[in-house]
Amino acid sequence: MPILITVKRGKCQGGYHKKGDEFFVDWKTPEGMCLGAWDPVSPWVTALLCGATNLPDGSDPDAMEVHCADPKGITLEVRRIP
Secondary structure (H helix, E strand, C coil): CCEEEEEEEECCCCCCCCCCCEEEECCCCCCCCCHHHHHHHHHHHHHHHCCCCCCCCCCCCCEEEEECCCCCCEEEEEEECC
16 A cells, blocks of 8 residues: 655745655655655654554644745645555
């Protein structure tokens, strides 16, 4: 079951990502994603790949929004794709 990471909003201060960028993940780090964006999403990718459904925001058992490590940076959605 792959995971889709989508840039939802914000501005990438490094110029690597823009709104609408998508990355598919299936047990490997996605090519082209910077470390500042990967670091905060990787625990949620692993949790979703392992079947977690009780995510902290509780609104969607298959998705989580995560902010880039840069406080002025981007917000990403991590979503399990059935």
